[in-house]
Amino acid sequence: MIQPNLKKKNTISATDVSRNNSREDKLRFMLESAKILSTKVDFRTWLLEKAKLTVPSLADWCAIDVLVEHNGLERIAVIHQDQKMTDYLFEFEKRFPTTEKNSADLYAVIRTGKAQFVPVVTDETIRQGARSPEHLKAMQRLGLKSLMIIPICAHGKTLGALSLGYAKSGRVYTQNAFEFFQEFCNDLGVILDNGRLSLEIAKRDTAKDLFLASLSHELRNPLAPIKSSLELLKLREMTTDVREELAGIEHQFDHLAKLLGDLLDVTRFTQAKIEIVPHTLELRKLVERSLKANDALFRASDITLHFTYPSTPLPVWADDTRLEQAASNLINNAVKFTHSGGSIWVDLAKEDEYAVLKIRDNGEGIDPADLPNIFEIYFQGHGKDNASGLGIGLALVQKIVELHKGSIAARSEGRGKGSEFVIKLPITDIVSFASEPGSDAGTQRMTQHVLVVDDNVQAADSLVKLLNMSGCRAEARYSGIDALAHETLSDFDIILLDIGMPNMDGYEVIRALKARGIPPPPVVALTGYGLREDKQKALDAGFSAHLTKPIGIKELSEMFKKLLP
Template sequence: MDKPKILVVNDDANSLFALTSLLAQWSGQEGYEVLAAPSGQDALRQVLLHDFAVILLDVNMPGMDGFETAAAIHARARSADIPIIFVTAFLADELDRLKAYQHGAVDFLFTPVIPQILYAKISVFVALAVKNEELKNQARQLSQRTTELIATNQRLTREIAERQTVERQNHAKDEFLAMLGHELRNPLSAISSAASLIGLPGVSVDGVQRAKKIIQRQSQHLGRIVDDLLDLSRAMSGKILLTCAPLDLAALVAQTLETYRATGRSTDYELDQDLAPGWVDGDSTRLEQITSNLIDNALKYTAPGGRVEVRTWQDDDEVVLSVRDTGVGIPAELLPHVFDVFVQGSSTLDRSQGGLGIGLSLVRRLAELHGGSIEAESAGPQHGSTFTLRLPRIAQQAATPPAPAHSAHGKPRVLLIEDNDDGREMMAMMLSGYGYEIEAAADGLLGLTAARAWQPDLALVDIGLPGIDGYEVARRLRADAATSAIKLIALTGYGQAEDLRRVMDAGFDRHLVKPVDIDQLMDIIDSCAQVAVKQ
């Protein structure tokens, strides 16, 4: 800590020397430093450079007297609190004392100065200066410590919040895994039971047909679960690529609702629609996915006999889709989180609602990819809920004429290259049942041999083959003049944009993601075979 400083201001050189010398005698004992100024102007310069414990200021000085100097010193904020002791040879009357105190004086000294009185007075102010400096240091340390404590508290609060978030996420993931296990075991159990029933002796033809329908229905359900998981993963990582084109959202929604009615999924509900045309630039597959998820969600949480209202309309520069139900509603504490991953209503052992709790998360991400938004509203439990999708509106487009139907062709010969024995056998049986002539191979090299020997019109090639993979099979078929004209369809469990690019770069004509929908496969085989078929 710097020593306290005392400033002596006097225009008389002898008086200045006498006072500074007298004060210097005690400087070592009291621990202060003495500075001198021969005029008011010099005193102001010193005050600009240093902080002082006390100033001994002569009253009668030429130019700037003591009162003016005191006023100038106290006019500056930093030096406004420096105590000033006026030194004068004249006995001050009451008016002079008042004037001095008005200019910031704290005391008077009369010459000749009595050393003991001088020592007593300056000792008090030096001690005060030391105490003030100590208090300032303590205040600085306290402020620094307070800042450190605030930062520590903020860090701890942040860590606690992060830990709670991680715990909530872990809990949500644990619940999700439990739900996933339940959702997978249910259809697998139904498929296993149906398959066992088909093999039982004495089972009726009707029973076999019902068992087959159960296997088909539950297989499709499993496929939807896997698709939802993959779609959410792609959406969260930004790997979903939209294939956008102008479309009428009302027409798309109407088609989706017709599917629900045709399949009987809405039989137990009052399904109302009010669809006004509204054109958007969107991916029809993804927008149908959004619509289906919203309708599924409404049906899932609405008791049979309830009402689901689906509306579309235009609102300024937006096209709006609204799905309102009369179901269980959404609690206020859950409403802000309904679009979070893995969030679902209260879990119960019966899992009557089903699902994985990821549908609405996927809806929000797909809406955002279209430049739109989705919001949920509910008045609370048992008051239903409303989900509102908003998409940017575009100008109405001219109607596109329907594509001409393909002319009839003979059935193409199909080569199936698949390493999974069960998958290969089932696919071959199914294609044979549809009238296709089939040749099958269990790996890539056998597939190349069969292609050269049998000369098929079309090849279904699994990507994950042993030995050489499906990409290499396609490249070799394209490089061989004898097999370069064969239409190639890739069958793979990988459906990201990068996978599609690799498939096309390898020379495939089409790309299908397992499990393959049989109707979609038939359509693609038909479209790929619209060339002269080898007889």
Template sequence: MATILNVNDTDASRYLVTRILEMAGHRVIEAATGGEALRLAQELRPDLVVLDVQLPDLNGYEVAARLRASPETASIAVMHTSATFITADKRVLGLDSGADAYLTQPFEPAELIATVKSLLRLRHAEQEMRLRADQLAEADRRKDEFLAMLAHELRNPLAAIMTAIGILERKSSDDAKEVRMRSIIHRQTHHLARLVDDLLDVSRITRGKVQLRRERMDLRTVLQQVFTLIRPVSEGRELRLETSLPDFPLWLQADATRLEQVFMNLLDNATKYTDAGGAVSVQASQEGVDGSARAVVRIQDTGIGIPANKLPAIFELFSQVDESLERTRGGLGIGLTLVRNLVELHGGTISASSPGVGRGSEFVVKLPLTVAPPALASTTIASDESKRHRRILLVEDNSDARQALKDLLELWGHQVEVAQDGMNGVARALEARPDLALVDIGLPGLDGYRVAQELRARVGQAIRLVAITGYGGPEDRHRALQAGFDHHLVKPVKPDELDRLLTDL
């Protein structure tokens, strides 16, 4: 049984409509003015309003418009009726004002009932769709929470492994097999870390939550860094890596970290889909001049190629070139989606082409160039003081990660105190007065945010605070800085990255 609000200032007409609706099994509420109709609609939330156009205060068009404008009543179905305003332009005006149907009087009872049934069916379908949308939104929220927790749980062991291999790589070995094993662990750990980052980043991008940290930079610097990282991978897969960069800078206003992510994904794909003995080529150049100038990066491989029917959807989420049961090439099918979105966030474009299966492929990234920066008058050289050994407090509840990072810091010559929870961390900081504290966020008892707040309140700026955490979203970074941290690092932290941070501090 539906609840229907019947609005008409003529007693006889209102009574007739009410009787027809009640005989059809509906519950009917009556109103004689537009103001009363709006009040009852707000209070009772009927399923449908049968609304006469000619009313003594507000006309039916205005009532319908106000019902649609209010979030509380916007979903109520509205049917206009009128014996006076029956021309086509009046019906159009009624529908434009927010009505879902328009009946001219006199009408047959069957016509009224059929129209009411139709509108109630539509309203029921809308309610089902709205409920489904709410359920999907809730499921999406839960997914995001799960991904954030999953990343945190995966990054903790990754941090310990990456730090440990960083220590091992600093010790020479004459055992060729041991060197190979270290290299394998290093490559696979970094690969797993990239998969975790890609999984989270694609979720953030689809929700519009990725913000670029733009700065003026030379694209060649990013590409050279990527070449350094990918060269061991290509050599391990017995591939030739051929690179060609211009002898002039390619200035961009861009997020260097995100662009490194773009080209690492593309080159990792190129090496992954190219068999041993093949080649991967990277060429960077400039096209256009002045305001239309763009940097162009072409990545070509001699790999398995892309079937013609796969090319149109190659950048879609979960799209896979290798769909065989063996899945020998691996991957989650999210890397190219992430790449496309990051390139587009920079105002650029990316395209893919392939002559066919077994004949390789080419990806072309184009990014808008910016004006070259002015030449620096002088170069500032870091002082010896910036590289001095420091007194460091490490607050980390994961025992393996804590021990590995402590060993690495001590290998660099720092004096390290450790604490395994937030309360102990605050106590050790107040007692030992370290120069710097590396603090995990997900600590038992007193979390990292509260540790930072407590130390800022009690020792002020006398200590530098660095958050090291598995939670890596922009909102997590913002919250860390708001709590009092000077820097926010996401696990697993690369040893070189940590070393640079300690030097800069």
């Protein structure tokens, strides 16, 4: 009597499955599944959304588990058509965590890479899987009637498993459904493998960027006292020969500082955190400033410069600092790869609605095989003469130009035949020019009362000397604790505070100052960290401004004018 009833029940269930797992349902499922891949989310979200698609049309219950470190399992998704049962599944997971003892069938699939297909789950099946009377009772409440556990694999390795079950609906899985979900798990394997690879790449990129930022910070700190000492020497009387030697030292110092700036910039660009502050500027004046800044380099290299430009202005909507950085990078490269006695041509022109800057030389040229990759980050070319520098200058130039809605191209007929770089920028119809950088009549003598707080004694002392020789009344403290203990702290006009100090860093000092209830004088963060988020963090903490080491008297003078009446 029992056997016919079972057959009748199975016949009804097969009909139900046939209706719900029809070709149209599966096609709809695959189409919706493909849409999920078009969203920019992490692989865990992808897997969760795909699990949701299976319920209720193709399953009453679905779970996805993935392998993690030390052969453990992480449950990415657990979905049930009944929300109360979903809550119960989470409760079940807490009482009986997914371990090899509690989930022997799941671990067997992960370990062997072979699926388990149980079309009809009987009470005996549940009893065999139970580990205790309490476990049995909890499993019976799930009411499983049909079950599949299918490995998620990629490149011959098992990465996880998809579990699907029918319960109260009374449906059972067929061989056709089993094969369909095996194919589906192949797709999940690709998603999981690619997602993990992307995550690993992102982690390594983040680690690399943090390293570069940290390296830049650590190198900027010793540069700070060198910068101050150089500026102190420039304030003294000296012979022409000594002044020329000092100019050479300063040029090499600026070159080193520029390389460190490029390290920070490449970190900003790879994290998409670079910003420009554009205004209308005359391109000729910007190029002239770049050429003037490299004047000593031209003279030292014995290179002839040819500069031509139109009689009419070339107004562009640009960030002068960033665009000058791009122009200077190209000019430096031209000098770097042009032999003594060679020539460099810098030409400005208008072409249609674009301002065009061309920088051409008769130097070493570029191998044709290198041209397609010339703007890739860290690319240095195949020639031995190209293996100097960091390989990031041209990549930064391209990013800067693209931020200005422009384009850049490189041309060369081959090694030994020179090269040409062409920048095109859209001409703006806004012709109200902002004041040019450095247009103020020099740096005025300062008279402020300044406290410098830095654990680097040499850096603090050299900055104090520079400030005092410039007219300020400055003194130093070498720790945050000593600074807070100063008896007349409120008498200072401004405080220059290093952030990365031991025992009590700059953030702790600024919090302590504010906690006193007496408004302190303006406090400027002085640090080797110069990323945008570093600056914002300092402002959010209560600093009045942020300066990135190394700094000179010009930067300090401009900051004082900005902060002090």
